[in-house]
Amino acid sequence: MVVSRPPTEEELVERAKRGDESAYEELVRAHQGIAFRTAYLVAGSAAEAEEAAQEGFVKAYRALGRFRRGSPFRPWLLQIVANEARNRRRSAGRRAALALRAAAEGSSGGAAPSPEGALLAGEERERLLEAVNALRDEERFVIGCRYFLELSEEETAAALGLRIGTVKSRTSRALEHLRESYV
Amino acid sequence: MSELDGVLRELGRQVEFPPTPDLASAVRRRLGKRRSWRRPVAIALAVLVAAIGAALAVPPARTAILDWLGLRGVDIVRVEKLPPVPAIGDLDLGEPVTLAEARRRSPWLLAPAEAPDRVYFSTAIPGGKVSFLWGTPASVRLLLTEFRGQESYIEKLIEPEAKVEPVDVGDRGVWLEEPHVLAFRDRDGNFREDTARLAGKTLIWQRGSVTLRLEGDLSKEEALRIARSAD
Numbered sequence: 391m392v393v394s395r396p397p398t399e400e401e402l403v404e405r406a407k408r409g410d411e412s413a414y415e416e417l418v419r420a421h422q423g424i425a426f427r428t429a430y431l432v433a434g435s436a437a438e439a440e441e442a443a444q445e446g447f448v449k450a451y452r453a454l455g456r457f458r459r460g461s462p463f464r465p466w467l468l469q470i471v472a473n474e475a476r477n478r479r480r481s482a483g484r485r486a487a488l489a490l491r492a493a494a495e496g497s498s499g500g501a502a503p504s505p506e507g508a509l510l511a512g513e514e515r516e517r518l519l520e521a522v523n524a525l526r527d528e529e530r531f532v533i534g535c536r537y538f539l540e541l542s543e544e545e546t547a548a549a550l551g552l553r554i555g556t557v558k559s560r561t562s563r564a565l566e567h568l569r570e571s572y573v
Numbered sequence: 574m575s576e577l578d579g580v581l582r583e584l585g586r587q588v589e590f591p592p593t594p595d596l597a598s599a600v601r602r603r604l605g606k607r608r609s610w611r612r613p614v615a616i617a618l619a620v621l622v623a624a625i626g627a628a629l630a631v632p633p634a635r636t637a638i639l640d641w642l643g644l645r646g647v648d649i650v651r652v653e654k655l656p657p658v659p660a661i662g663d664l665d666l667g668e669p670v671t672l673a674e675a676r677r678r679s680p681w682l683l684a685p686a687e688a689p690d691r692v693y694f695s696t697a698i699p700g701g702k703v704s705f706l707w708g709t710p711a712s713v714r715l716l717l718t719e720f721r722g723q724e725s726y727i728e729k730l731i732e733p734e735a736k737v738e739p740v741d742v743g744d745r746g747v748w749l750e751e752p753h754v755l756a757f758r759d760r761d762g763n764f765r766e767d768t769a770r771l772a773g774k775t776l777i778w779q780r781g782s783v784t785l786r787l788e789g790d791l792s793k794e795e796a797l798r799i800a801r802s803a804d
Binding site (some may be wrong): 392411412414421423425426431436439448451515533539553556565568569572 | 577578580581582584587588590591594596597598599600601603605765
């Protein structure tokens with residue numbers, strides 16, 4: 391019996407490598423959310439994030455020949471996208487504060503509150519977010535990647551162009567600073 | 574620790590990101606157009622290079638990649654203002670080795686006449702990166718870095734007025750007198766932020782497939798003398 395199933399990521403990558411643009415479009419669709427948010431975190435504006443993510447995806451397509459078969463696609467892609475975002479931030483020569491805003495009051499999504507939900511109510515949430523926003527860029531980026539985008543340490547290292555050891559030490563330093571300003 | 578961990582994760586779910594644009598369609602459209610726009614850009618660049626000629630005066634564009642200098646291993650980029658980076662970054666030297674060991678691992682190595690105090694080997698670049706250091710890692714007097722390859726593994730950011738002076742060493746070389754930002758790239762060509770640091774006077778040159786970079790507090794003549802002794 392022939393069962394039709396959606397192609398795996400590896401199959402899509404292989405097809406894209408051979409020049410199948412629609413396979414690549416599917417890959418972009420699957421990863422555009424995380425790629426855009428990572429670029430937003432680094433570049434600091436939605437417009438630049440969009441440009442950086444788009445450019446990153448186009449560059450990644452051209453670099454597919456260098457992508458090692460069987461290795462995870464997402465960190466490889468995030469690295470290219472975040473690099474674009476960083477270049478934009480760098481060449482623009484500015485260090486705009488990244489304004490992360492808490493979403494609408496309460497858990498309006500209707501989802502059941504998570505177990506930790508009780509830990510963080512209204513005012514406290516604002517205060518913690520302020521503390522995160524006040525961190526130095528390099529610390530805010532690791533906190534953003536690890537906790538807000540929920541990237542793994544490996545993916546964070548790839549996205550920020552750091553070694554895993556540096557990600558670990560920066561994360562703990564950032565947590566230390568947050569603890570100091572948020573008690 | 575664990576409580577802050579949980580609280581941050583919780584906060585993360587409540588942080589608002591702008592809605593993701595439809596990148597998939599935009600990217601698809603650009604892939605289809607690929608050939609039609611690359612050529613005009615290449616021609617425009619060629620015209621620009623011709624206009625600049627031998628003067629090496631770069632127009633005050635926000636970023637201009639000076640790869641027409643012909644240095645394969647290095648990208649020199651002009652930026653309006655140098656980004657803030659540490660004066661002493663991660664030198665990323667790798668492990669200390671003997672000169673013989675460095676030669677064994679990187680047979681293409683060119684050793685300078687004056688013996689260095691230390692030799693390091695790093696695998697950060699395919700084919701290896703060898704660093705000769707005079708002084709100590711904490712107090713570097715001179716640093717000579719060598720690697721081989723067609724790809725560029727060093728990125729240098731310079732300010733609009735900084736002079737890039739072509740010099741006669743190896744196949745081609747340039748001398749940078751002013752402070753600039755130096756960073757290495759990884760194997761995929763991405764900028765490695767943790768290696769970014771401020772660099773001083775630097776001579777960069779190419780010999781065959783080897784890119785060499787000499788940095789330290791020395792005059793251009795001294796740098797050229799050391800460079801020409803590397804064999």
